[in-house]
Each structure stands twice: as C-alpha cells, then as structure tokens.
Amino acid sequence: MVSAGGLYLRESGLEFEEVFISLHVGKWREEVAKYTPAGRVPVLIDDDIRVWDSMAIMTHLLDRHPDAVGWPADPTERALAQSISAEMHSGFQAIRGGLPQNIRMRRSATVSDVCRTQIERVQRIWSDCRERYGNRGPWLFGDFGIADVMFVPVALRFVSYGIPVEGRAAEFLRATLALPSVQEWVRVAQDEGLALDFVDELRKGDMILG
Ligand SMILES: N[C@@H](CCC(=O)N[C@@H](CS)C(=O)NCC(=O)O)C(=O)O
Numbered sequence: 396m397v398s399a400g401g402l403y404l405r406e407s408g409l410e411f412e413e414v415f416i417s418l419h420v421g422k423w424r425e426e427v428a429k430y431t432p433a434g435r436v437p438v439l440i441d442d443d444i445r446v447w448d449s450m451a452i453m454t455h456l457l458d459r460h461p462d463a464v465g466w467p468a469d470p471t472e473r474a475l476a477q478s479i480s481a482e483m484h485s486g487f488q489a490i491r492g493g494l495p496q497n498i499r500m501r502r503s504a505t506v507s508d509v510c511r512t513q514i515e516r517v518q519r520i521w522s523d524c525r526e527r528y529g530n531r532g533p534w535l536f537g538d539f540g541i542a543d544v545m546f547v548p549v550a551l552r553f554v555s556y557g558i559p560v561e562g563r564a565a566e567f568l569r570a571t572l573a574l575p576s577v578q579e580w581v582r583v584a585q586d587e588g589l590a591l592d593f594v595d596e597l598r599k600g601d602m603i604l605g
C-alpha cells in the first residue's frame with residue numbers, strides 16, 4: 396500500500412492486489428508502460444477496465460462501490476471538499492518541486508517564498524475545515540473522505556521536511572499519522588531501502604533515515 400489509491404482502497408474495505416514498481420530504477424518506464432499509457436502511477440486494473448490518475452481511480456471506484464470512501468452529502472460541504480481536492484490535485488507545484496516526496500526520510504528544509512505561501516495555503520485549508528467540521532470527527536469534514544486522501548501525501552511531505560504544522564491544522568496531521576493504513580504506508584517506504592540520488596540532490600542538508 397504505497398499510494399493514495401492504495402490508501403483509498405484500504406479505507407474503503409475493497410480487496411486488491413498491488414504490483415510494486417520501483418520508479419526511476421532499471422527499466423521502470425517499460426514496466427509502467429505495461430499497465431498505463433500515461434507512464435505514471437498509480438493505475439487501477441479493474442477486470443477489463445484500466446483507470447489511471449488517483450482522482451480518476453477514486454471516482455471510478457466510488458461509481459462501482461457506492462459505500463466506498465466518498466464526498467460529504469451536504470451540497471455546500473461537497474462543493475468545498477471537491478474544490479480543495481481539485482486544488483490539491485492540480486496545484487501546489489512549488490511544494491511538489493521543493494519538498495519531493497520521500498516518506499522514509501527526515502530532514503530540515505529551507506523553502507522558497509512561493510513554497511512558503513503554498514504551505515500556508517494548505518494549512519489554512521486544513522484549519523478552516525477543522526474549525527467548521529471538527530466537532531464531528533478527526534478528519535477535514537469529520538468522517539474520512541476523498542478530500543482526506545488527497546491531502547495525506549502532502550502531510551507526509553511536511554513530516555519528512557520538518558515543516559511546522561500548528562493550531563487546528565495540526566489536528567489533520569495527527570489524524571493522518573494515527574491512521575493504521577498511513578502507518579503501513581510509511582513502514583513499507585522505510586522497508587523499501589531505496590535511495591534516489593536525484594531526490595537527495597534536490598534537497599541538500601542532513602539526511603536522517605528512519
Ligand atoms: N496526477 C497523478 C500524478 C501521478 C504521478 O505524478 N505519479 C508519480 C509517482 S507519485 C509518477 O508516476 N512519476 C513517474 C515519473 O516521474 O515520470 C495522480 O495523482 O495519479
């Protein structure tokens with residue numbers, strides 16, 4: 396379980412088998428190309444249907460399994476959940492570039508002004524949701540939903556680079572780190588033992604593994 400798609404399947408109680416491909420290692424592009432024309436993971440193979448891109452995968456699974464992890468029922472909340480999920484999915488390029496995902500790693504990072512603004516925006520989203528809906532449960536809209544899945548990866552980036560998360564935004568981070576599926580995701584990343592030099596080059600500094 397090493398992707399947002401896997402987290403979604405696990406939290407939805409759907410059975411699945413995972414094919415693990417070490418990206419950027421050996422003939423990984425050929426391996427990925429066997430499963431998806433997009434050349435990127437995750438990709439879902441559901442009988443004779445192939446779906447790639449984490450958002451498309453969740454949309455497909457929710458269509459087929461209405462009891463799977465979903466969106467808030469209330470139209471206002473649903474619109475907000477879908478907006479912030481789309482915002483996460485399509486944006487935050489400075490965070491993606493400046494804080495590359497490296498779940499097993501812990502080290503400090505200096506960030507650009509643009510990256511800092513984007514980090515603040517992510518945390519404002521979390522704290523706004525927690526202020527509005529925090530009385531209902533530990534997640535952004537109370538119960539675990541697709542919006543939470545979308546923000547788990549960036550929460551893990553903040554942990555890797557020691558980005559402070561405070562106030563009500565920290566409630567989302569705490570819920571994320573307490574979720575057994577996320578703990579398993581981190582454990583798998585730690586056990587992988589794979590070092591990607593180009594990722595290390597992107598962020599100089601003291602690297603603490605574990
Ligand atoms: N929007 C896509 C992003 C997919 C993506 O960027 N996947 C990365 C791994 S998380 C990848 O396949 N990278 C391969 C590459 O660097 O070409 C999604 O959420 O599914």
